[in-house]
Amino acid sequence: MQAAYPLTFAALLFCVGVYGVLSRRHAVLVLMSVELMLAAVTVNLVTFGAMVGDALYTGQVFALFVMAVGAAEVGIGLAIVLLIYRNRASVNIDDADLMKY
Amino acid sequence: MTLPDVIMLAITVLGGSAALLVVTSRNVVHSALFLVVALLSVAGAFLALGAEFLAWAQVLVYVGAVVILILFGLMLTRAPIGPMAQHNELGKALPIAVSGGFFAVLITLIFGSFGDTTLELVPVSPGMLGEVLYIPWALPFMALGFLLTVALIGAVVLARREEGEGPLPEPDPELADVSREPVPTDASTNPGVSAPSEEPAPVTGEVTR
Amino acid sequence: MSQVAWLIPALPAASALAIIFFGKRMPKGGAEVGILSLAIAFVLAVVVAIEVFSANVAAVADGGEAFLTTVGVELFPISAEAGINAGIRIDGLSAMMFLLVTFVSLMVHIYSLGYMAGEERFTWYFGLLSLFTMSMLILVVADNLMLLLVGWELVGVCSFLLIGFWWEQKSNSNAAIKAFLTTKSGDVGLVVGVITLWSVFGTFDISQIIAGVEAGAYNEGLLTFGLVALVLGVVGKSAQFPLHTWLPDAMAGPTPVSALIHAATMVTAGVFLIARLYPVYSAVPAAQATIAVIGAITLLMAGLLALVQDDVKKVLAYSTISQLGYMVAALGFSYTAGIFHLFTHGFFKALLFLGAGSIIHAAHSNNMSDMGGLAKVMPRTFYTFLIGSLALMAVPPLAGFWSKDEILVEAAAAGAYTGNLVLVLGAIGGAITVFYMTRVLYLVFAGEFRGYGHPHESPQTMTAPPVALAVPSLFIGLINLPLPAFQPYAFSAWTMFSTEYWVTHPIEFSPLIAFVAVTLAAAGFVVGRLMYRDAPVGDADPMLRLGLPTRILQEKYYLDRLYTDLITLTLVRDKLGAASVWLNDRVIDRIVYLAGAGTVGFGRGLYDVADQKGIDGLVNGVGQSTRWSGGRLRLAQSGNVQLYAGAMLAGVVVLAVVFAVG
Numbered sequence: 002m003q004a005a006y007p008l009t010f011a012a013l014l015f016c017v018g019v020y021g022v023l024s025r026r027h028a029v030l031v032l033m034s035v036e037l038m039l040a041a042v043t044v045n046l047v048t049f050g051a052m053v054g055d056a057l058y059t060g061q062v063f064a065l066f067v068m069a070v071g072a073a074e075v076g077i078g079l080a081i082v083l084l085i086y087r088n089r090a091s092v093n094i095d096d097a098d099l100m101k102y
Numbered sequence: 103m104t105l106p107d108v109i110m111l112a113i114t115v116l117g118g119s120a121a122l123l124v125v126t127s128r129n130v131v132h133s134a135l136f137l138v139v140a141l142l143s144v145a146g147a148f149l150a151l152g153a154e155f156l157a158w159a160q161v162l163v164y165v166g167a168v169v170i171l172i173l174f175g176l177m178l179t180r181a182p183i184g185p186m187a188q189h190n191e192l193g194k195a196l197p198i199a200v201s202g203g204f205f206a207v208l209i210t211l212i213f214g215s216f217g218d219t220t221l222e223l224v225p226v227s228p229g230m231l232g233e234v235l236y237i238p239w240a241l242p243f244m245a246l247g248f249l250l251t252v253a254l255i256g257a258v259v260l261a262r263r264e265e266g267e268g269p270l271p272e273p274d275p276e277l278a279d280v281s282r283e284p285v286p287t288d289a290s291t292n293p294g295v296s297a298p299s300e301e302p303a304p305v306t307g308e309v310t311r
Numbered sequence: 312m313s314q315v316a317w318l319i320p321a322l323p324a325a326s327a328l329a330i331i332f333f334g335k336r337m338p339k340g341g342a343e344v345g346i347l348s349l350a351i352a353f354v355l356a357v358v359v360a361i362e363v364f365s366a367n368v369a370a371v372a373d374g375g376e377a378f379l380t381t382v383g384v385e386l387f388p389i390s391a392e393a394g395i396n397a398g399i400r401i402d403g404l405s406a407m408m409f410l411l412v413t414f415v416s417l418m419v420h421i422y423s424l425g426y427m428a429g430e431e432r433f434t435w436y437f438g439l440l441s442l443f444t445m446s447m448l449i450l451v452v453a454d455n456l457m458l459l460l461v462g463w464e465l466v467g468v469c470s471f472l473l474i475g476f477w478w479e480q481k482s483n484s485n486a487a488i489k490a491f492l493t494t495k496s497g498d499v500g501l502v503v504g505v506i507t508l509w510s511v512f513g514t515f516d517i518s519q520i521i522a523g524v525e526a527g528a529y530n531e532g533l534l535t536f537g538l539v540a541l542v543l544g545v546v547g548k549s550a551q552f553p554l555h556t557w558l559p560d561a562m563a564g565p566t567p568v569s570a571l572i573h574a575a576t577m578v579t580a581g582v583f584l585i586a587r588l589y590p591v592y593s594a595v596p597a598a599q600a601t602i603a604v605i606g607a608i609t610l611l612m613a614g615l616l617a618l619v620q621d622d623v624k625k626v627l628a629y630s631t632i633s634q635l636g637y638m639v640a641a642l643g644f645s646y647t648a649g650i651f652h653l654f655t656h657g658f659f660k661a662l663l664f665l666g667a668g669s670i671i672h673a674a675h676s677n678n679m680s681d682m683g684g685l686a687k688v689m690p691r692t693f694y695t696f697l698i699g700s701l702a703l704m705a706v707p708p709l710a711g712f713w714s715k716d717e718i719l720v721e722a723a724a725a726g727a728y729t730g731n732l733v734l735v736l737g738a739i740g741g742a743i744t745v746f747y748m749t750r751v752l753y754l755v756f757a758g759e760f761r762g763y764g765h766p767h768e769s770p771q772t773m774t775a776p777p778v779a780l781a782v783p784s785l786f787i788g789l790i791n792l793p794l795p796a797f798q799p800y801a802f803s804a805w806t807m808f809s810t811e812y813w814v815t816h817p818i819e820f821s822p823l824i825a826f827v828a829v830t831l832a833a834a835g836f837v838v839g840r841l842m843y844r845d846a847p848v849g850d851a852d853p854m855l856r857l858g859l860p861t862r863i864l865q866e867k868y869y870l871d872r873l874y875t876d877l878i879t880l881t882l883v884r885d886k887l888g889a890a891s892v893w894l895n896d897r898v899i900d901r902i903v904y905l906a907g908a909g910t911v912g913f914g915r916g917l918y919d920v921a922d923q924k925g926i927d928g929l930v931n932g933v934g935q936s937t938r939w940s941g942g943r944l945r946l947a948q949s950g951n952v953q954l955y956a957g958a959m960l961a962g963v964v965v966l967a968v969v970f971a972v973g
Contacts, residue, residue, distance in 0.1 A: 002107055002110060002220070002223060003107055003110075003219070003221070004216040005212050005216050005219070006110040006111060007110055008216060009209065010114040010117060012209060012212060013114065013205070014117060014121050014140070016201040016205035016208070017118065017121040017124070017201070018125075019197075019200065020198065021124065022953065023201065023956060023957045023960070024125070024194060024197035025125065027130055029176055030124075030130060030133055033133060033134065034124070034125055036137065036141070037124065037137070037140060040140070040141060040160075043144070043148075043156070047147075047148060047156060050153075051151055051152065051153075051221050052216075054224070057234050057239070058226060058230070061155075061226060062239050064148075064153070064156055065156060065235075066242065066246055068160065068164070069163075069246050070246075071168070072163055072167065072168060073250055073253030074253075075168050076253050076256075077256055077257050079171060079174075080256070080258075081260060083178060084261065094953065095951060095953075097952070098950025196957050199961075200961050200964065201960075207964055207967045207968060210971065211967075
């Protein structure tokens with residue numbers, strides 16, 4: 002297989018994720034976009050792992066770690082979204098702007 | 103162009119378009135469903151790359167657990183599940199410019215550096231991965247388990263309601279999209295979720311427990 | 312097993328953390344954690360000791376090397392040649408100390424369950440006990456002087472905290488401060504000594520220092536200076552004359568703490584240090600003579616002080632100082648005799664302190680004039696205390712007899728003026744010991760109860776540890792029976808630091824010395840019984856009616872007066888202070904004034920010209936422009952996370968393009 006194809010797939014997913022993170026207002030949608038970016042990273046890891054071909058399967062193991070971290074991130078992220086919603090009656094991340102000037 | 107290349111391209115087209123729909127769909131639930139497709143295509147990409155265990159883990163963890171979690175999050179926040187304002191105050195121009203630029207840079211780099219690299223794919227069975235995972239990678243693996251435990255506890259601590267905290271606040275009417283009427287089925291088919299235009303049901307603590 | 316000996320200090324360390332952080336939520340307030348960890352540490356200590364001791368016995372049998380394991384890591388380098396290491400050193404000496412420290416500490420932990428019950432800071436107390444045990448074990452296990460110093464200071468801090476445990480009373484916190492400062496002033500010598508040893512041998516590692524001494528490549532004058540400076544630290548920590556004054560005051564702490572700190576562990580740190588460096592000391596006769604003389608003076612003078620005390624804990628405190636004097640003096644010429652007395656003394660002195668705690672608990676007073684007749688009401692305490700006293704009095708065949716006899720025999724064998732001094736003073740000190748312990752026994756246990764209330768036997772947790780300590784007090788002396796046939800399997804072989812030393816310094820028995828010592832002891836007992844059979848207290852106490860000698864002893868040879876009144880107040884405050892004030896007013900202040908006036912004149916000129924006109928204008932300009940640009944720039948801080956993320960990613964794209972092109 003050409004190495005460029007899965008890498009392109011990953012790049013596509015990542016950039017779509019970036020777009021989602023930057024453009025959407027809904028906090029849960031932003032979280033989903035982050036998930037897309039993480040998935041892109043795992044694809045990259047597996048591809049480069051196959052390219053290097055080491056005996057420890059470092060690429061795949063790290064992809065697995067990224068998955069677990071991603072799962073943890075969703076859990077915490079949703080908890081934070083719930084908390085923001087409870088306090089500010091909104092899941093709109095434009096509204097969570099207490100840190101502004 | 104060999105068969106794996108064709109499969110990979112098909113996955114790219116399928117996954118890419120699903121991902122695009124995730125971020126552009128006006129209905130959040132639709133987004134979540136497209137996310138399933140996108141993540142499944144990632145699992146497919148894993149299969150095509152020979153990472154069998156990862157593919158099933160992807161299906162189980164993401165499609166099985168994470169998306170369900172997201173759907174629950176949507177319900178618990180009583181967020182506008184129907185169509186909603188699509189864009190934030192940044193508008194469309196900056197996100198498109200940034201992500202487009204990013205994509206252009208990445209594609210240039212990929213084809214510049216790996217344009218003529220061919221992958222020698224060796225299927226990695228779950229058994230082979232398990233052997234490295236439980237012997238040389240055992241310690242990071244355990245640390246990961248610890249991380250998940252911490253995340254679990256953290257999520258519980260964050261999300262649980264303190265004693266004496268008042269009822270859930272009124273939904274913000276501004277959240278409702280003014281450009282389109284809500285899809286009428288949403289309110290009726292999802293008990294416990296009230297459309298923003300309706301009178302909010304008195305919500306008790308059970309919602310978060 | 313000696314490879315995992317680091318677990319022995321690590322267990323109390325873990326339990327100290329657990330108790331301090333989580334102890335309050337535990338059903339027994341954290342005490343159970345401390346006791347459990349100490350029990351495991353004791354079992355480990357036994358296992359390690361069996362391995363080390365049997366290896367040493369085997370080494371004696373086939374003429375091999377004495378057992379020694381060191382495991383170390385380098386923490387950070389000081390220079391190309393030297394660095395600070397952390398490591399463990401397991402040999403006969405540390406194995407013995409493990410046994411002693413863990414056992415006594417375990418007993419004290421159990422005893423404290425009863426003694427400290429209902430205490431407000433119960434958990435904190437147990438945390439400190441564990442922390443203290445850990446510190447002592449670090450000191451014991453250290454393979455280099457730096458780590459030993461760390462353990463040494465930790466021990467000092469913990470003892471400060473424990474002596475001042477009831478800090479609500481001003482006198483207790485004063486005692487803690489006094490103990491801390493007195494030992495610290497000795498520690499100055501210790502630090503100087505450690506640094507001097509480093510400059511002589513270029514290393515902190517004990518094995519390398521010993522090897523350096525054996526190789527003979529050292530500057531003798533510098534080494535002597537270093538070793539004598541180390542002795543100063545020992546004098547402070549082991550309460551030797553003339554820095555012994557803190558130990559009696561340290562009795563302000565809870566009694567189990569006195570048993571742990573002031574009998575078995577902390578004060579033995581100094582003795583341990585000399586024993587640890589014994590091969591080094593044995594190469595420098597001057598340092599050895601210093602030790603022997605200091606020890607001999609201490610043992611006699613502390614024994615005399617014990618005669619006039621009314622507080623039962625203070626009698627024991629002075630007796631501890633006296634026994635420490637024996638150990639230090641013994642280390643002036645014999646390794647085995649010194650540490651053997653350290654070992655046996657640890658058990659029976661802890662027993663005596665725990666017994667004293669039990670008595671105080673019952674009589675609600677520290678003073679012997681408020682006691683009396685307690686043998687009938689608290690028989691278990693009485694019998695265990697009696698065993699401890701007999702061991703301390705060196706009654707054969709109890710523990711104290713064998714170790715003290717060994718010291719006297721070695722002193723006689725060493726000869727010269729130091730050996731003879733130790734021999735004579737040691738024999739007299741033995742008689743004094745018997746006399747004051749007889750006095751304590753009669754005043755506390757005989758006759759009628761003179762205090763208030765109705766004393767009663769203490770609870771199980773407070774009587775079981777003394778019983779457990781009474782067993783070694785009775786029999787532990789037998790592990791070093793001075794029979795030539797037994798010696799290859801005895802204590803001297805277990806704890807030797809080299810086979811050669813064991814061969815060249817055999818343990819002997821002298822019927823003459825034993826006879827004289829026992830006779831003197833018997834005389835001390837007879838005199839004591841005659842004087843105290845009717846338990847005279849207060850003004851009737853014969854020891855308090857001797858006029859001038861009593862007064863000198865009650866004033867503790869005026870040493871405290873010397874330290875506080877003469878040195879601190881008169882010399883430092885009045886003379887040195889006045890001199891400093893004069894110097895300050897007349898010389899330094901004048902110089903400063905002149906310099907100040909000159910500077911002011913120059914500064915005023917500079918202020919008018921350069922500062923007001925040039926620099927202020929510049930600074931104000933910078934400030935104003937910053938303010939203006941800040942006002943514009945803060946608008947970018949919109950609080951919109953997505954804007955931030957977008958800006959960041961845009962920056963990444965720009966950088967990627969820049970790098971790709973460039």
